[in-house]
Amino acid sequence: MVKKLAKKSFGGIYETMYKMRRFEEEVFEFYKKGLMPGLAHLYLGEEAVATGVCAALNDDDYIGSSHRGHGHLVARGARTDMMMAEILGKEGGYSRGKGGSMHIMAMDRGILGANGIVGGEIPIATGAAYSAVYRGTEQVAVSFFGDGATNEGTFHESVNMAAAWKLPCIYIIENNLYGISVDIRDVTNTRDLADRAKAYGIPGVVVDGMDVEAVYAAAAEAVDHARKGKGPTIVECKTYRWQGHHVGDPAVYRARRDADEKKDWMERCPVRAFRAKLIASGASEAAVAAIEGEVEREIQAAVKYAVDSPYPDASEAFDDVLIG
């Protein structure tokens, strides 16, 4: 049975997608204004993936995230103000400025961490799934990673173990076509990366990553499968990042195959598409505008919180290395 997003949840789904969108736009502004140390990898264009997947999860489930992690964290309900402060390296951030954009953790939300190493988080999420079985809970773990990570050894090692031991882990491939500048089609012969599931004897599903309802349906089925003790699923979401690999990457490489590639994907904007769906489902323009206004207030408050937060004292560099 195909699980569908309930109409009553549409408002919340749109709120999450719109929040991700606005969050990342403001992060990009930080960069352009020179307020942000380092770089950030934006989730713009991929909002339907994290939103659809996390809508299928319970509060006590786990997620492991990647370098492009802001969207996953927003979808899990992490505090946007603390995320922004972390991205600016401020004391008010989730890690008091020690992690930055690529390492935001929110253990109270089951977020085992964004991760700066491609594929580095996959075995960690898999271990969390083992832990859930060990402790006899019904929790599942979701591992988010890009197309590039599927060519790391940790992908194979982790999925193989999860399949062998029927661990409740769901592997979400965000196939946005590029690992920095390298087109996945130039370095991998498998057109649908989810086909690799066959090699592990587990389900592999390809979905339109620009369609939040399609993502939800696939994720919900995978989660259900995992909770019933039937093991992992690979869900490949075909998606696209609107910006370069990070905020400083002009992404000129994308036009070499198809000059209109970016334009074509942007025409399928997942946020705009779902807004139309929300209206079509009966929500008034005013109701949708109210959601957007609420998100805007939160994002502006988050920006202010982050900007106003002081930098940590230099002595804090020595804290949290070892306990005791």
Next chain:
Amino acid sequence: MREIMYRDAILEALDEEMARDDNVLLLGEDVAFIGGNFKTSVGLYEKYGDLRVKDTPISEAGFVGMGVGMALTGLRPIVELMFSDFLLIAADQVVNQMSKIRYMSGGQATVPMVIRAPIGAGRSSAAQHSQSLQAMVAHFPGMKVVLPSTAQEAKGLLKSAIRDDNPVIFFEHKMEYTNKFDIDDDVELIPIGKADVKRAGDDVTIVATSSQVMKSLKAADKLAADGISCEVIDLRSIVPLDRDAIIESVKKTGRLLIVDEAYERCGVGAEIAANVMEDVFYYLDAPIARIGTPNVPLPFSPALEFPIIPSEDKIIEKARALTVADA
């Protein structure tokens, strides 16, 4: 007191800690059905079951990473690597993940995890199964690095490592597994970070780790016959490093020899010498000396291997040279 093999001291520590805490589990290659490549977990699979004593595929990065995920979610995994050389296959998970997650999270996360890995040459295992990688691991922040000497240390320190809330790399010496030692009937926890003076002496301080402690004690016996009195300090861990124990001893003896089996270049000896220099320089009667493994890959043939690694004879020679330099 009783006599016990080093490997059985490890087994006792694992068994007792698993019995004590349901969150402790063991995973690694060949740990379950056959009880470990070096027989350090015999019987645990039968006693604790498949979920708690888990044979893994040959996927070091994968199962070390799974250990990190287990530790982040309330468990206390003990991950066995069959040889310390295999740490390099799992290097990202050890160095970038396990030992940095607490820091990167600003203290939100704890990673109470132990990686056990055998070190040491002497079995004709050649270049990829004989290394002692403690110096390399100690280079990185965020994990404790423990090196037990006798069976007593193996048991007391392993129990402490399992209860530690930090990631701990626990290096067992593969040449000791079947050696027998006298240990207490009930071994108390040995605190990590506290060196132990195994033999008191006045002329030369020998700071040693792991198997080199036993070699140093034998060397000290022979040197005593020549009238050279050695103080032998079992370092027990290199992170944390018990600087005070070393400094205190060198202030008394005026001579320091460091013996550790890791490669000599950028090794444990170099680190300790530099680390304590500021505090001991004006007490020294001779330059600090060190013995490590020279910077060549470990060779296969015993004819090549044994001359390379630290030995009782080399310790005697170096210690004697320190006292001669004083004359």
